[in-house]
Amino acid sequence: MEQYIIKGGNSLAGEVEIGGAKNAALAILAAAIMADDTVEIDKLPDVNDINVMLEAITAIGASVQRIDRHTVRINGSGITNINIEYDYIKKIRASYYLLGALLGKYKKSQVALPGGCNIGSRPIDQHLKGFRALGADVDIENGKIVAEAEALRGTHLYFDVVSVGATINVMMAAAMAEGVTIMENVAKEPHVVDVANFLNSMGANIRGAGTDVIKIRGVKKLHKSEYSIIPDQIEAGTFMFAAAVTKGDVTVTNVIPKHLESMIAKLIDIGCEVYESDDAVRVVAKRRPRCTQVKTLPYPGYPTDMQPQIGVALALAGGTSTITESIFENRFKYLDELARMGANIKVEGNSAIIRGVERFSGARVSAPDLRAGAALCIAGLAAEGITIVDDIVYIQRGYECFEEKLRSLGGIIERVSSEKEIQKFQLKVS
Numbered sequence: 001m002e003q004y005i006i007k008g009g010n011s012l013a014g015e016v017e018i019g020g021a022k023n024a025a026l027a028i029l030a031a032a033i034m035a036d037d038t039v040e041i042d043k044l045p046d047v048n049d050i051n052v053m054l055e056a057i058t059a060i061g062a063s064v065q066r067i068d069r070h071t072v073r074i075n076g077s078g079i080t081n082i083n084i085e086y087d088y089i090k091k092i093r094a095s096y097y098l099l100g101a102l103l104g105k106y107k108k109s110q111v112a113l114p115g116g117c118n119i120g121s122r123p124i125d126q127h128l129k130g131f132r133a134l135g136a137d138v139d140i141e142n143g144k145i146v147a148e149a150e151a152l153r154g155t156h157l158y159f160d161v162v163s164v165g166a167t168i169n170v171m172m173a174a175a176m177a178e179g180v181t182i183m184e185n186v187a188k189e190p191h192v193v194d195v196a197n198f199l200n201s202m203g204a205n206i207r208g209a210g211t212d213v214i215k216i217r218g219v220k221k222l223h224k225s226e227y228s229i230i231p232d233q234i235e236a237g238t239f240m241f242a243a244a245v246t247k248g249d250v251t252v253t254n255v256i257p258k259h260l261e262s263m264i265a266k267l268i269d270i271g272c273e274v275y276e277s278d279d280a281v282r283v284v285a286k287r288r289p290r291c292t293q294v295k296t297l298p299y300p301g302y303p304t305d306m307q308p309q310i311g312v313a314l315a316l317a318g319g320t321s322t323i324t325e326s327i328f329e330n331r332f333k334y335l336d337e338l339a340r341m342g343a344n345i346k347v348e349g350n351s352a353i354i355r356g357v358e359r360f361s362g363a364r365v366s367a368p369d370l371r372a373g374a375a376l377c378i379a380g381l382a383a384e385g386i387t388i389v390d391d392i393v394y395i396q397r398g399y400e401c402f403e404e405k406l407r408s409l410g411g412i413i414e415r416v417s418s419e420k421e422i423q424k425f426q427l428k429v430s
């Protein structure tokens, strides 16, 4: 089992280039199979979740040609199977995007029902409500979602909760339905807009993505396209908070500053200086963070995927902070790990009350999920002494070259897989 071993104490400084957005890429890869022409997708992050999605697409008969580390060509004309097996869903929930993509294109699809996951129970009722509203029969049979329609028909649909996944999944199916679909109370995240732009580049007719209402005029066929994925705002935010936590000076490049606004506002709140340019943001943290209040919300609110990273900063802040997690019920598990490093935190329901401490001390901790894992590494970079992070497979799902990027900023972090390597690292840094 691989681990990260970290020697804390260095302030991170320098420039780091941000890759393509994982969550946009997962949906765009699924949508790519909806054309029978070849679609070329660029700026794909080279992370495990993306590779699993490419395997799922290959397994149903689409052709996948890797041009280089960040570019892929997909051709969906050879699809022979509309059944996505549990193996893929178990590894990445987002393979459920193939449900909307296959239903839109072939009017039938079967995808294993995703279970809960580390951050919460994660129902998918809104996805199914949307498919049914388009005229599909949707049943759960033997652990699978089975969706089928004679024809999909445009509809007027109001989502009960704002869901990124349901917005994208139903948008894909509606892109190839007959007539006009109006979806209200949709998610406005940048990756929802990116998927809509990608579908439009293949000939779909989708308007309003990025607002509360999306209008889709269905088309019969989608065609070839070449498309570049937007930068990952969560990867960018993670490095921006790494600067705040280590009293560093970090510039994230290849970003869209507009997508980072809620995080920038919080960084300023806790005392950082933030400088924006066209496609870069510099975060300078000269002193200990200040306490604040934060509540996770759908975009443009503060993202739940950035909750552990701000949690680490607030655990070191002067004064008492509160975090309210309003999206997923089980996203505070990392706080128990952080307590092992000396943090002083009390969780009450969906709120965490954090009394900032002066310093963390290195400890052995486990990554409970992807973003929390990255946050614990940042905590390790700020801690006194050595931190070992277990279960880093979670981090590798979503961060490309995480340790290399941190090292390029002056962080002392290595990936190890044996006691001998741990001892070697300890000797080297002592």
Ligand code: UD1
Residues within 6 Å of the ligand: 023, 024, 026, 094, 120, 121, 122, 123, 124, 125, 126, 127, 128, 161, 162, 163, 164, 165, 166, 187, 303, 304, 305, 326, 327, 328
């Ligand atoms: C996506 C992101 C994830 C991020 C989350 C919220 C991907 C692959 N994952 O997840 O990283 O944390 O958005 O920004 O893009 N809900 C329902 N019924 C549904 C669907 C959702 O009740 O049918 C609830 C969820 O339990 C949750 C809330 O709606 O409380 C938001 O979830 P959603 O936006 O759907 O998250 P995901 O798309 O799963």
